[in-house]
Amino acid sequence: MEATKYTISMLVEDKAGVLNRVASLFRRRNFNIQSLAVGGSEQPGLSRMTIVVLADPAQVEQVRKQLDKLINVVKVTDLTDDDMVARELALIKVAATPSSRSEIIQIVDIFRANIVDVAAGSVTVEVTGDEDKVNSLFELLRGFGIKEIVRTGRIALTRGGASSKKIPSTKS
Amino acid sequence: MKKTGAQILCESLIKEGVEVIFGILGGAILPVYDAFTQYPQLRHILVRHEQGAVHAADGYARATHKVGACIATSGPGAANLVTGIANAYMDSSPLVAIxxxxxxxxxxxxAFQETDITGITLPITKHNYLVSSAEELAEVVKEAFYIARTGRQGPVLIDIPRDVQQEEAEFIYPDKVDLPGYKPVVxxxxxQVRKAAKLVNGAERPLIIAGRGIIMSQAYAELKELAERAQIPVVNTLLGISSFPQNHVLHxxxxxxxxxxxxxxxxxxxDLIIAIGMRFDDRATASTANFAPHARVVHIDIDPAEIGKNIRVDVPIVxxxxNVLNMLNKEIKVNTHSEWLSLLNKWQRxxxxxxxxxxxxxxxxxxxxQIYEATQGDATVVTGVGQNQMWAAQYFTFIKPNSFISSGGLGTMxxxxxxxMGVKVGCPDEMVWxxxxxxxxxxxxxELATIAVENIGVKIAIINNGYLGMVRQWQELFYGHRYVDTRLWNPDFVKIAEAYExxxxxxxxxxEVIPAIYKAMEYDGPFLVDFMVEPEENVYPMVLPGKSLSEMMELPRPKRVSKAKPKALARS
Incomplete structure (x- = not known):
């Protein structure tokens, strides 16, 4: 079956080794991680991970279930079919001469990106958006000479008022 | 009152009902062993290698339905547990390794004898812990036992730094666990049960495949009720042996x-497979592409991740x-399936x-x-892996629940x-072969030393063919009879046993077979019989690798009876 990109969002306990458990599971079950982003969540003691996997539907079902079996994983949601907001942040360091700098600034403006650092021979652009937007900007800037790029990988939430259920703790 | 980490561990083990712990000591676990003297109710059995400790705990757990416990030191001690932990993980055996x-x-x-055992055992434990303070130890032990014995059971490892064992903390044993990410569905x-019942009630050729889940859940009566009520034939996986009496007419x-x-x-x-507590292992299904081609599948399992993992399922019940069988049985209509059963009986003839x-x-x-005849099935058989395992599985008639214990998933010789040893310690009145x-x-x-010293009365039958027999069989069949390194030079096992007294x-x-078996059984204590068997006997029937269950090599017989074709039955 055709492999497509799936976006999986997880709430995990903020404990030592949890990232390792998740990564190890992907390696052991031969699942392919495209990107992984992790940070704090709205609930103390829990982090939210967004993982993009390249898989077919049966595989992604296995990914979800196997992740759910990890004791430190509190909740796994496949956001792929939901209406979701997905963003990625990239920093792009572009070679810039006095003559090309204004052209770069114009492109950056069109993309509603920001210039966050300017040096003698380069500018660093910060762009936020979905992967297509980041890719398009990257393509346009490529002609000027890309010195370095760093991307965060996708982070995502469902659209609208729905929120992950509060995870009740049995501890008082 | 404050206690040391070592004392907290012992107290917690006792709270969890641990009576026996198999292990071998070393520097990094010395404080715990020192504390053992204060807790005589914890029986420690000193093994001769850590692999022995973990297999013993595994056998103990399988036989008693309790959580097995084993203990080892850091570094090589911990690393020596790995095979046994992987074995327990594959067969969902509940144990806690310390x-x-x-x-x-x-x-x-x-550091000296340091190894990252939580890292190493990450993919082969249900969960593991590196304990960072004596204060959290009681809670960790509580969680470990809870995780090991609930849901789909499995091994849990607790790694305790030496100074945590010596550190003092207040001992308060928690009365419940707080695991927001762990809520097994029982x-x-x-x-789903209604959907499954509908399929069962409508099937013409239903078949129950019974797995080890029935034994773990002790659902023998429920399985029997399902089979008998609707007259559904029962087959089993390797580890499902002894979930249903093999002398039953429906077996x-x-x-x-x-x-x-x-x-x-x-x-x-x-036309309907009712798979209960099994995971469609490749040794059970053979080629999945042509597995049960005419059947819809009802799959009952406690682990949601097993549903649809290897085989497409029509009605899953997690x-x-x-519990599930109790619910299902209420919806099952009485049936006879006489045509189907008479066909199976004909095939059996x-x-x-x-x-x-x-x-x-x-x-x-x-x-x-003959071991079966002598025991009349009133024994627990613990097998090795390979030909001996398959012959034990085939030629012993398992009547008593949970009387077959074997390494199925990992295949650990x-x-x-x-x-x-673990089985006998857990069930001292049982005849254990x-x-x-x-x-x-x-x-x-x-481990002959452990058995001798502790006088653990297991009866050991060595099926001695002088080969790594199953591998030799594969070399014979698939590698042109080239017996590369499968021939074994063996020591005199009788003298070896005698050296261990x-x-x-x-x-x-x-x-000589029957007298020897009786002699072994009548002896009060461990006994070894070295059976020098035909060296190149093969295990049949055999489904060749990559083939489907329809393509079996049968036991070669002088007179061949023409083969009935199951395909003739298939609906067009």
């Missing part, structure tokens, strides 16, 4: 690579097998699968059969002796 770790300030410094979903044997002809034929002809051929040599199948191959026996042979005899001829 390891010493170097003191906290030394962690990450490549009740079946009523709507049709083991499926899989070395399953019986008629069991495999039943799978291929069925839950504890006993035409393809008997379990004939023992005429031979002047001592045949392994005959040995197993050497499991048999230490696991049998360890059926070993001569290859596997030498992989954990050192375990009485032993050697059997070379058929007429």
């Amino acid at each position: 390891t010493g770790q170097v003191a906290r300030p030394f962690i990450g410094k490549d 009740k079946g979903h009523p709507a 049709f044997g083991m499926i899989g690579m070395h399953g019986l002809d008629y069991a495999n034929m039943a799978v291929q002809a069925a 839950g504890d097998v006993k 035409v393809h008997p699968s379990l004939l023992i051929r005429e031979s002047s040599e001592l045949l392994p199948q005959y040995v197993v059969r 050497g499991f048999e002796l230490p696991a049998a 360890s059926i070993a191959g001569d290859g596997g026996f030498q992989m954990t042979i050192q 375990i009485p032993a005899i050697r059997v070379r001829h058929r007429d």
Whole structure:
């Protein structure tokens, strides 16, 4: 079956080794991680991970279930079919001469990106958006000479008022 | 009152009902061993190798339905547990392994006998812990036992730095666990149960495949009720042996690579598979592409991740097998399935699968059969891995629930002796036979010392063919008879046993078999019989690798009976 990109969002306990458990599971079950982003969540003691996997539907079902079996994983949601907001942040360091700098600034403006650092021979652009937007900007800037790029990988939430259920703790 | 980490561990183990712990000590676990003197109610059995400890705990757990416990020191001690932990993980055996770790300030410094055992065992434990303070130890032990015995059972490892064992903390044993990410589903979903019942009630050729989940859930009566009410034939996986009495009229044997002809034929002809507490292992299904081609599948399992993993399922029911069967049985209509059953009975007559051929040599199948005859099935059989395992599975008639204990998933040679030791310790009144191959026996042979010293009365049958027999069979069949390094030079096992002060005899001829078995059984204590069997006997039937269950190599017989074709039954 055709492999497509799936976006999986997880709430995990903020404990030592949890990232390792998740990564190890992907390696052991031969699942392919495209990107992984992790940070704090709205609930103390829990982090939210967004993982993009390249898989077919049966595989992604296995990914979800196997992740759910990890004791430190509190909740796994496949956001792929939901209406979701997905963003990625990239920093792009572009070679810039006095003559090309204004052209770069114009492109950056069109993309509603920001210039966050300017040096003698380069500018660093910060762009936020979905992967297509980041890719398009990257393509346009490529002609000027890309010195370095760093991307965060996708982070995502469902659209609208729905929120992950509060995870009740049995501890008082 | 403050207690040391070591005392907290012992107190917590007692709170969890641990009576026996198998282990071997070393520097990083010394504080715990020192504390053992204060807790005589914890019986420690000193093994001779850590692999022996973990297999023993595994055997103990399987036989008693309690959580097994084992303990080892850091570094090599912990690393030696790995095979046994992987074995327990594959067969969902509940155990808690405790390891010493170097003191906290030394962690990450490549200290003497330091190894990252939580890292190593990450993919082969249900969960594991590196304990960072004595204060959290009681909670960790509570969680570990809870995780090991609930849901889909499995091994949990607790790694305790030496200085945590010595550190003092207040001992308060928690009365419940707080695991927001762990909520096993045990009740079946009523709507799914109704859907399954509808399929069962409508099926013409239903077949139950019984797995080890029935044994773990102790759902013997519920399974019997389901089978008898609707007259549904029952086959089983290797580890499902002894979930359903093999002398029952509805029982049709083991499926899989070395399953019986008629069991495999039943799978291929069925129009409904009711898979209970099993995971469609490749040795059970053979080629999945052509597995049960005419059947819809109802799959009952406690682990949601097993649903649809290997086989497409029509109606999954996640839950504890006993609960689900109780719900399901209420919806099942009485049926006879007489046509289907008479067909299976005919196949059983035409393809008997379990004939023992005429031979002047001592045949392994005959040995197993005679152990059954002598015990009348009132024994627990703990097997090794390979030919001995398959003959034990085929030629012993398992009537008593949970009387077959074997390493199914990992296929760990050497499991048999230490696991049998654990079974006997857990069930001292049980007749326990360890059926070993001569290859596997030498992989954990050192536990003869433990058995001798602790006077653990297991009866050891070595099916000695002088080969790594199953591998030799593959070399014969698929590698042009080139027996590369499968021939074994063996020591004199009788002398070895005697050196350990375990009485032993050697059997070379058929007429010596029965007296030897009785002698072993009548002896009060461990006993070894070295059966010198026909060296190149093969295990049949056999489904060749990559083939489907329909394509079996049958036991070669002088007179061939024409083969009934299950395909003729298929609806066009």
